[in-house]
Amino acid sequence: MAGETVARGLGLARPGPRTSLGIIWTVFLARLRIILRYKGAILGESLLPVVFAGLPILLGIAVAGDEQTAAENFFRTTAGAGQGASDFRLYMLLGSNTFMVVSLMLWLIGYWVRREQETGTLEALYLAPAKRLHVLAGVTSYTLVRALIAFVSAMVIGSIVFQVNPLAGNFPAALGYLILGIPALWGISFIFGALILRIKEANSVIQLLQWVLAFAMGVYFPVTVFPALVRYAAMAFPPTLMNDAMRSTLLGLTSIYGPWYIVLGLMLMAAWTVPLLGYEFFLAVERRIKKDQGVGQF
Amino acid sequence: MHRGFGLARGGLRQYVETFVDMSKKVFVEYSRYPIAFIALFVQIFLIILLFIFSAFAFSSGEPGDPRVTTFAGMMAYGFVTNIFLSFTLWEVGFSIREEQVRGTLESLYLSPTNKFSNLLSRIFMILSWTTIMCAAGLGLVSVVMGGLPASNVGMGLLILVFTISGFLGLGFLFAGITIRLKETAQILVSFFQFFFMIFSAQFFPFSVLPQPVLDYISRWLPVSYAVDLFRTTLLGIPPELMPGNYWLEFLIVALFGIVSPVLGYFGYRAVERKARSAGTLGEY
Numbered sequence: 116m117a118g119e120t121v122a123r124g125l126g127l128a129r130p131g132p133r134t135s136l137g138i139i140w141t142v143f144l145a146r147l148r149i150i151l152r153y154k155g156a157i158l159g160e161s162l163l164p165v166v167f168a169g170l171p172i173l174l175g176i177a178v179a180g181d182e183q184t185a186a187e188n189f190f191r192t193t194a195g196a197g198q199g200a201s202d203f204r205l206y207m208l209l210g211s212n213t214f215m216v217v218s219l220m221l222w223l224i225g226y227w228v229r230r231e232q233e234t235g236t237l238e239a240l241y242l243a244p245a246k247r248l249h250v251l252a253g254v255t256s257y258t259l260v261r262a263l264i265a266f267v268s269a270m271v272i273g274s275i276v277f278q279v280n281p282l283a284g285n286f287p288a289a290l291g292y293l294i295l296g297i298p299a300l301w302g303i304s305f306i307f308g309a310l311i312l313r314i315k316e317a318n319s320v321i322q323l324l325q326w327v328l329a330f331a332m333g334v335y336f337p338v339t340v341f342p343a344l345v346r347y348a349a350m351a352f353p354p355t356l357m358n359d360a361m362r363s364t365l366l367g368l369t370s371i372y373g374p375w376y377i378v379l380g381l382m383l384m385a386a387w388t389v390p391l392l393g394y395e396f397f398l399a400v401e402r403r404i405k406k407d408q409g410v411g412q413f
Numbered sequence: 414m415h416r417g418f419g420l421a422r423g424g425l426r427q428y429v430e431t432f433v434d435m436s437k438k439v440f441v442e443y444s445r446y447p448i449a450f451i452a453l454f455v456q457i458f459l460i461i462l463l464f465i466f467s468a469f470a471f472s473s474g475e476p477g478d479p480r481v482t483t484f485a486g487m488m489a490y491g492f493v494t495n496i497f498l499s500f501t502l503w504e505v506g507f508s509i510r511e512e513q514v515r516g517t518l519e520s521l522y523l524s525p526t527n528k529f530s531n532l533l534s535r536i537f538m539i540l541s542w543t544t545i546m547c548a549a550g551l552g553l554v555s556v557v558m559g560g561l562p563a564s565n566v567g568m569g570l571l572i573l574v575f576t577i578s579g580f581l582g583l584g585f586l587f588a589g590i591t592i593r594l595k596e597t598a599q600i601l602v603s604f605f606q607f608f609f610m611i612f613s614a615q616f617f618p619f620s621v622l623p624q625p626v627l628d629y630i631s632r633w634l635p636v637s638y639a640v641d642l643f644r645t646t647l648l649g650i651p652p653e654l655m656p657g658n659y660w661l662e663f664l665i666v667a668l669f670g671i672v673s674p675v676l677g678y679f680g681y682r683a684v685e686r687k688a689r690s691a692g693t694l695g696e697y
Contacts, residue, residue, distance in 0.1 A: 155600035166607045170616050174464060175471035177621040178484050185471050192470040203471075233514065314448060323452035326459040335467040 138245045142253025143260075146227075150261065160219065160261070161268035165276055167211035171335045172204055172277065198337050198368045205279040209362050210334040212269050216262040216293070217300060217332065217354040218325050223258040224304040225321050228311045247401070248394065251308070255301045266293070284365035292364060292382065296357030299385040302393030303353065309400035332358045339371050353385040428527045435526070435534030443538060450542065457496060457550035464488050464616060465558065483648065486562045488616050489554050490644035493547050494576060495615040498636070500539055501580040502602045506587030508535045510598060513591075519694055528685070529678060532585055540577065564649030572646055572663070575670030576639040582673025583636075589684030592694065613637040619653040635669035642666050 150156060179185035189203040200206045231237035240250065274281055281289075310320060331338070331349040337359075338349040349355050350371065360378045363370040370378050443449060465485050472481045512518035521531065555561040563569075587605075591598040610616060612626065613636040619627060631637045631654070638654055642662050645652045655662040688694045 153600065155604075159600045159603055163603075163607070166611060169611065171464065171467040171471075173621045174468055174484070174488070174617045177617050178468045178471045178480055179473075180480075188471050188473060191474065320448065320452065323456050323459075326456055326463065329463055330459060335463065336470045340466070340470075 135246070135249050138249040139253040139256065142250050143256045146254060146257035147260070150257075157261070157264065160215065160265035161272060164208070164211040164215040164265070164269040165273045167214065167334075168204075168207040168273055168277065171207050175203060192340075193337055193368075197339050197371060198363075200366055200368055202279060202366060204277040205281060205366060206362065207335060208270070208273040208277055208279060209281070209365060210332070210358060212266050212273065213293070213354070213358045213361055214329055214332055214334045215269060216266050217303075217328060217357075219262040219265060220255075220258050220300045220304050221307045221324065221328075222321055223261065224254060224308045225311045227254050228308045232312075247398075251305065251394075251397070255304060258304070259297055259301075281365060284367055286365065289361045289364040292357060292360040292378075295379075295382045295386055296353065296360070298387075299353035299357070299382075299389040302389030302391070305390070305393035305397040309397040312397075312404060313400050328354065331355055334358070337371060353389055356381055356385060427525075428530045431526045432530035432534050432537070435531055436537045439534060439538045443542075453542070454546045454549060457492075457546055458553050461489050461492050461550060461554045462557065464492075465554065482558065482560075482562065483650075484618070485554070485558050486648045487618055487644055489551055489561055490647050491615040491617070491640055493551070493573070494613075494636075494640045494643055495610060496543060496547060497540070497573075497577050498580050498583070498609055498615075499606050500543055501536055501577070501584035502587050502606060504536045504539050505532060505581070505584030506591045506598060506602055509588045509591045510595070513595070522689070522694060528682070532588060532678070532681065533581070536581065536584060562648050565646045569643060569647040572639070572643045572666055575666050576643055578670035579635060579639060579666070579673040582675070582677030585674065585677035585681045589681035592688045593684050609634070609636050613640045615640055635665060635673070638662050638665045639669060 175185045175189060176182050179188050186201065186203055189206075190199055190201050193200045193206075228237070231240060241247075270281055273279070307324070314320065329335075331352050332355045333349065338346055338355055341349060356372065356378070359371055360382060362368060363378070364375075372378050372381060465488065468481055468484050468488065509518065512521060551561065583605075587598065587602060590601060594601060612622075612630045613634055614622060614631065619631060619637070619641060622631060638652075641652050641654045642659075651657075652659060652662050685694070
């Protein structure tokens with residue numbers, strides 16, 4: 116009798132598709148409502164990529180002596196690495212904007228796990244009649260919306276500040292690559308969330324990974340400048356692929372991965388496999404933690 | 414009975430003991446998270462290296478380009494000031510927020526602890542650790558770069574002491590702001606972190622900034638003088654903001670180091686008193 120009333124560990128609750136969508140929507144709405152109380156955060160996320168792009172631009176001009184020489188030197192360096200970017204301002208802006216999207220996705224998932232742990236609500240969430248996948252889908256949808264808002268607004272602000280025109284290239288295709296890159300980012304976010312669940316030190320791990328990401332993604336320079344081993348490791352990283360796909364589309368550069376159909380194929384593959392792997396990893400870590408000390412300990 | 418502290422007697426000994434005990438508490442907290450220590454070191458190294466790689470992308474490509482070496486030095490030493498400023502703002506200001514969230518801030522205020530020692534202890538351990546990490550990070554970068562210029566090390570360290578002391582004042586002020594603004598303070602801290610990064614030219618020379626920005630913003634910030642004097646002293650070149658008057662710039666930095674903590678602490682106490690009388694200290 117008891118077995119009949121228990122639906123997959125969810126007690127008496129029987130979640131159908133409508134309930135599942137309801138969970139995703141409720142979590143999404145809850146996160147959105149919280150962040151809407153802190154409008155400054157949204158503004159900060161829009162300005163941050165402009166600052167990140169501004170630093171190497173100012174630095175580059177200082178090193179080269181003047182803007183023209185900076186552009187020539189940067190073109191020569193990137194050409195040597197197989198690309199040849201003439202507009203270094205747009206190159207930096209795109210790199211830092213994509214970096215912001217990736218970074219935000221990781222930050223928000225990591226901090227969500229950590230905050231729930233600290234406020235003592237993570238265990239309660241596990242006891243609620245809701246599947247983890249749906250809760251995670253709600254949180255990741257929220258991170259996606261927040262990251263896209265930051266991307267678009269930073270692009271607009273950055274274009275005005277640095278006087279570049281991102282619409283000169285194939286903008287819809289670049290946006291398509293960005294959207295296609297999101298599922299892989301979700302997958303990485305799940306892995307990241309699992310890491311935070313396990314090692315708990317969200318702040319330091321996020322801060323460290325942020326800079327590892329910036330390095331691996333080739334935010335300020337193509338990853339082909341790295342030695343072979345580091346280069347291949349960086350190229351196997353999905354955000355690097357997304358960054359390169361967007362940058363080569365918008366700036367009319369040769370992708371470091373090859374022709375466009377290879378880039379598209381790799382992106383589709385990443386969009387299919389990384390979320391599955393990420394979710395499996397999350398579940399495996401979660402199972403282990405539940406067996407040991409439980410998810411509530413921090 | 415002593416100033417509402419029950420049997421506790423406030424005095425220099427109590428202040429020092431509070432500072433030592435709370436520093437120990439911070440140390441124990443940090444020791445529970447060893448990855449944070451390793452992450453800090455790797456992070457310092459990565460950031461400096463990332464910008465040095467970027468500088469290489471804009472260089473003439475000639476081996477041993479002196480401009481690249483000078484800029485690498487400016488960046489690396491500027492970064493040291495940046496990391497100290499960031500940690501001061503975050504650790505002092507944001508640890509108060511953490512106490513609010515955990516619900517321990519009010520309890521702390523009910524204990525007979527000296528408030529200054531309490532604030533100072535939040536940053537002492539992390540600053541000590543950052544100093545070691547910065548030295549190691551700079552050493553590593555120096556190896557990668559084939560040597561960073563390092564002249565007048567003693568004077569550079571003295572300037573760094575005044576600089577950190579000045580930053581502490583900003584940290585105290587932010588601790589007060591955190592009590593008042595709560596979660597939004599995080600945005601403000603991030604904003605000021607980047608504000609100083611740009612307008613106090615922590616990652617590049619001041620000569621890169623447009624003249625109006627330099628004249629109307631950077632020159633009015635004591636942090637700019639601290640950054641400028643620290644790195645130009647170590648690089649053995651005249652300061653950029655006051656090329657002909659090294660000692661006047663030193664005086665500004667010294668005054669910043671002395672006056673800022675006093676003002677910052679008074680600012681913190683004013684906000685804290687207001688929050689206590691309004692009963693909002695523990696609210697988050």
